[in-house]
Amino acid sequence: xxxxxxxxxxxxxxxxxxxxxxxxxxxxxxxxxxxxxxxxxxxxxxxxxxxxxxxxxxxxxxxxxxxxxxxxxxxxxxxxxxxxxxxxxxxxxxxxxxxxxxxxxxxxxxxxxxxxxxxxxxxxxxxxxxxxxxxxxxxxxxxxxxxxxxxxxxxxx
Amino acid sequence: xxxxxxxxxxxxxxxxxxxxxxxxxxxxxxxxxxxxxxxxxxxxxxxxxxxxxxxxxxxxxxxxxxxxxxxxxxxxxxxxxxxxxxxxxxxxxxxxxxxxxxxxxxxxxxxxxxxxxxxxxxxxxxxxxxxxxxxxxxxxxxxxxxxxxxxxxxxxxxxxxxxxxxxxxxxxxxxxxxxxxxxxxxxxxxxxxxxxxxxxxxxxxxxxxxxxxxxxxxxxxxxx
Numbered sequence: 484x485x486x487x488x489x490x491x492x493x494x495x496x497x498x499x500x501x502x503x504x505x506x507x508x509x510x511x512x513x514x515x516x517x518x519x520x521x522x523x524x525x526x527x528x529x530x531x532x533x534x535x536x537x538x539x540x541x542x543x544x545x546x547x548x549x550x551x552x553x554x555x556x557x558x559x560x561x562x563x564x565x566x567x568x569x570x571x572x573x574x575x576x577x578x579x580x581x582x583x584x585x586x587x588x589x590x591x592x593x594x595x596x597x598x599x600x601x602x603x604x605x606x607x608x609x610x611x612x613x614x615x616x617x618x619x620x621x622x623x624x625x626x627x628x629x630x631x632x633x634x635x636x637x638x639x640x
Numbered sequence: 641x642x643x644x645x646x647x648x649x650x651x652x653x654x655x656x657x658x659x660x661x662x663x664x665x666x667x668x669x670x671x672x673x674x675x676x677x678x679x680x681x682x683x684x685x686x687x688x689x690x691x692x693x694x695x696x697x698x699x700x701x702x703x704x705x706x707x708x709x710x711x712x713x714x715x716x717x718x719x720x721x722x723x724x725x726x727x728x729x730x731x732x733x734x735x736x737x738x739x740x741x742x743x744x745x746x747x748x749x750x751x752x753x754x755x756x757x758x759x760x761x762x763x764x765x766x767x768x769x770x771x772x773x774x775x776x777x778x779x780x781x782x783x784x785x786x787x788x789x790x791x792x793x794x795x796x797x798x799x800x801x802x803x804x805x806x807x808x809x810x811x812x813x814x815x816x817x818x819x820x821x822x823x824x825x826x827x828x829x830x831x832x833x834x835x836x837x838x839x840x841x842x843x844x845x846x847x848x849x850x851x852x853x854x855x856x857x858x859x860x861x862x863x864x
Contacts, residue, residue: 526797539803541783544796548785568788606788 486531492520496535506536510546514553523556551605552621559594559601561639564618567604570611579615580604582629586636600636644712659703659714660688668716671725671745673732673815674766675704679775684766686728687745691715700724726751735761741815762816763793769810779803782810 488496495516496509503509513536517528524532524547533543547553551564565571565580580591583602587595591604608616613625617632624635641652646663653662658681663670673685683705690703692714700720715721729749732742734756742764745751767784770793774780781804782795795801 529796539780539783539801540796541780541801541803544785545783549787551787 486521486527488517488520488531488535492516507538507542510536510538510543511550514543514547518554521556523554523558525556551603557594559598561599561619562601562603564603564605564608565591566606566608566610566614566616566618568607570607571614571616574614576615579617579627579629579632583632586633642708642710644708644710644714646714647716653708655708657708659690659692659701659706659708659712662708663690663703663714663716670703670716671749672704673741673745673764674768676768676771676813679768679771679813681705682767682771685732685764687725687732689721689724689728691718691721722749725749730754731756732764735759736764736816738762739764739816764816765791765793766815767793768813768815769793772809772813777805777807777809779805779807781805 496513499509499512499516500506510532513532514524517532518524521528529543529547530540532538533540536543554562563583565576565583567576567580580602584590587600587602589595589600589602591602594601605618608618608623610616610623610625615627617624617627617635619635619639624631627635642655642657643650643652644662645651646659646666646668649666651662651666653665657665660670660672660675660681670688670690673687674682675685675688681704683702686702688703689700690706691698692701692706692712693699694713698720703714703716726749729742729746729751730753732739733746733751733754736742737754737758737760765784770782770784773782781801782793784791784793785796786792795804
């Protein structure tokens, strides 16, 4: 496998590893480093992370696929995550997701052809009291109506 | 030794045991599904719930993960426990109606109706196979992936795993699909999944050193 971490990334990983009791405990922060290093995490990167941490690919894959905040290569500039779990569902996230699908002309899980937006329906984003929740990259928006979502999208640079 | 009360009976158990181990040691039956001796407690199936505490502070906990504490009051078969357990079984039955183990559990606990839509899944995500692979077979070839309703168990990237030695341990411990192992009796086979497993020991050197949990073992049956 030709994939490898750069010197700088290796140094950062070593620094991270010193902060955790086991190598496996550093999986999430090391995935973060890998995400920055390779611009996204695909299957090969997961195998590399597993080798780096002495884990099996199955374990890294389990962690990666549990969380929704780690980028896959090929995603758009803005990743729109609509929470689709219970509280948000009761407060109308389906309508929000449908509205975004119609506005962007893509289905959940797809990326717009201009690579600007990726739309995802995700599990709980942990702001149930202020649902429905929309997360744009690392920013969280709460009590999102379709009109508010429009305003958010238009305000993006 | 730790002293506690189980179903009104004062008992003493070794420090470090869980409520489940204590109750089973003393002969109080608690049904389990994801629990397996030799594997770490996981608390996934919720079948082993018991009620602890008294009055308004009484609550349900999974006995397989809850440590026996000094002075704890445990009820293993109160009305609340039985109601919760029946609900768990009904839900498990809805996701895997074809599992013999779950059918037997339903029958033993008087679950005669099913109010939920049958899903016909072949997995209840109890994690026995994942723990078996990691803790007993030292392979870590399979793991959970995804989250919520999309959670599944499999090899990473859905390809054959380099870590898998095809010992069959995962299939052997599975409570939902144990009939897969009856390929040598094709009439009883449900999914035929094991028919797709290459025989682990036929073509390899040092077969005697392999950890094989298949029983009956397809390959060994053929060799005979």
